[in-house]
Amino acid sequence: MSPDILAQLAPTGVLRAGINMSNFLLVIGRDAAGDPEGVSPGMARAIAERLGVPVRYMPYPRPGELADAVGQWDIGLIGAEPQRAEKIAFTPAYAEIEATYLVRGDSPITTLAQVDRPGIRIAVTARAAYDLWLERNIHSATLLRAESLDGAFELFQREGLEVLAGLKPRLLSDAEALPGARILEGSFTTVQQAIGTARANLAAAAWLHDFVEEAKASGLIASLIAKHQVRGLTVAR
Numbered sequence: 280m281s282p283d284i285l286a287q288l289a290p291t292g293v294l295r296a297g298i299n300m301s302n303f304l305l306v307i308g309r310d311a312a313g314d315p316e317g318v319s320p321g322m323a324r325a326i327a328e329r330l331g332v333p334v335r336y337m338p339y340p341r342p343g344e345l346a347d348a349v350g351q352w353d354i355g356l357i358g359a360e361p362q363r364a365e366k367i368a369f370t371p372a373y374a375e376i377e378a379t380y381l382v383r384g385d386s387p388i389t390t391l392a393q394v395d396r397p398g399i400r401i402a403v404t405a406r407a408a409y410d411l412w413l414e415r416n417i418h419s420a421t422l423l424r425a426e427s428l429d430g431a432f433e434l435f436q437r438e439g440l441e442v443l444a445g446l447k448p449r450l451l452s453d454a455e456a457l458p459g460a461r462i463l464e465g466s467f468t469t470v471q472q473a474i475g476t477a478r479a480n481l482a483a484a485a486w487l488h489d490f491v492e493e494a495k496a497s498g499l500i501a502s503l504i505a506k507h508q509v510r511g512l513t514v515a516r
Contacts, residue, residue: 280330287483288353288476289332296323296334297352299342301404301428304376304448304512305356305472318512319356321503322373322474326354326490341426343406349477354487358408359473361415368484370491372471372515373500378409379466381435381443381450384459391465394442395420402435403444404428408470413444416467432456446470448511471515 288294298315300306305319314320315336327334337352339345345355346363359369380401382388394401397419403410405424413422423440425431432453435443443453447466454460474491476483494500500514 281482281486283482284486285330285332287480288326288486289330290353292332294323294327294330294332294334295337295351295353296320296327297337297339297345297348297355297357298323299345299357300338301341301407302472303428304446304509305374307507307509317507318374318500318503318509319472321506322356322494322500323354325494325499326474326487329490341406342408346406349475353476353483355475356472357475358470359475360408360411362411363475366478367475368478368480369473369475370484370487372473373491373494374472374504375513375515376470376472376511377447377466378412378445378468378470379447379450380463381445381453381457382441382461382463383457384461386441386461388441388463391463391467394463394467399442400438400440401442401444402431402438402440404431409444409446409468412468446511451511472512 298319306315306317308316310316315338324334342357345357349366395417399420401420401422403422403424405426425434450462474487495514504512
């Protein structure tokens with residue numbers, strides 16, 4: 280292992296891994312010791328093992344807070360987005376999640392293309408990767424933000440909004456709680472889950488790039504998805 284890589288990824292002798300606790304597909308809970316469990320923590324552990332150092336999880340309640348804390352963690356497991364890439368060097372995606380829309384059963388909206396129109400209000404979780412995509416791409420509809428997934432669903436219901444944006448697996452459960460609700464066919468984006476490090480860490484970024492490509496090819500990521508029985512998460516191409 281190159282001393283430069285170790286110095287950039289484990290300057291304290293421990294790999295500090297930032298984990299987004301709000302992504303229920305990537306983090307399924309905590310183990311008996313209180314550490315996060317799931318695909319993202321599993322990836323961080325595999326990186327630490329390859330480096331030959333212990334891992335210390337740094338949980339963040341929301342992805343925006345994780346992104347803001349770049350420099351406090353050595354690697355951050357988060358959706359790769361251009362806005363975040365200004366400060367974070369991302370690997371290729373290791374997993375993908377479809378993002379789409381939910382509407383009420385009596386809604387006249389039947390396709391993705393009908394959402395971005397004047398008068399349409401979209402409930403979304405603030406600073407989620409798909410919210411950042413919507414901020415760049417929605418021009419006529421109005422985005423209304425909540426601080427959590429549950430909050431976005433509550434906002435959608437309470438204010439009688441026309442559309443709820445979210446990750447498809449979560450929307451499937453939301454639809455069960457709202458009789459007649461429909462999930463629009465297709466996806467407006469696919470959230471690319473990646474591993475980031477500070478942009479100054481050039482050697483580390485290159486090493487992480489190769490690690491992720493190897494993890495996809497070797498079946499490591501597929502095995503973590505299977506181990507934790509995650510539905511709606513696929514290995515990135």
